[in-house]
Amino acid sequence: MSTKPSKSLETFDNPMPERDYTIRIDVPEFTCLCPKTGQPDFATLNIEYVPDKKCVELKSLKLYVWSFRDEGAFHEAVTNAILDDLVKATEPRFMRLTAEFNVRGGIYTAVVAEHRMAGWEAPSPVSLP
Numbered sequence: 001m002s003t004k005p006s007k008s009l010e011t012f013d014n015p016m017p018e019r020d021y022t023i024r025i026d027v028p029e030f031t032c033l034c035p036k037t038g039q040p041d042f043a044t045l046n047i048e049y050v051p052d053k054k055c056v057e058l059k060s061l062k063l064y065v066w067s068f069r070d071e072g073a074f075h076e077a078v079t080n081a082i083l084d085d086l087v088k089a090t091e092p093r094f095m096r097l098t099a100e101f102n103v104r105g106g107i108y109t110a111v112v113a114e115h116r117m118a119g120w121e122a123p124s125p126v127s128l129p
Helices: 058-066 075-090
Strands: 011-013 023-033 040-050 054-056 094-104 107-116
Touching (some): 023 058, 054 075, 075 094
Antiparallel strands (some): 040 094
16 A cells, blocks of 8 residues: 555645635544444544644645544544644644544534634624625
């Protein structure tokens, strides 16, 4: 196989660092293991962020997400760990990670974690007629 899972997140320079804009990334095939049973847990990761100087490179993100496939983790812990790693790599103005886990035992779980750069405020929404 030409690629392997990796904990390394690569970045590239933000092409428009002077502008607040939102990048949205959906990862529909996230898997990790239940730390209690060893059964696979499946989730969709929704990443939204306002970059500052760096953006995450998508192939490295794919390999990073793949690296959790054989790891046991509670939903809350893995969501926050992924957010921490993404924030460390990209140092965004704002980032929100929503992890929507598939049903297990009749229960759906969604975990939402956020990071906000000190001093950054979201622009006011524009309302058009």
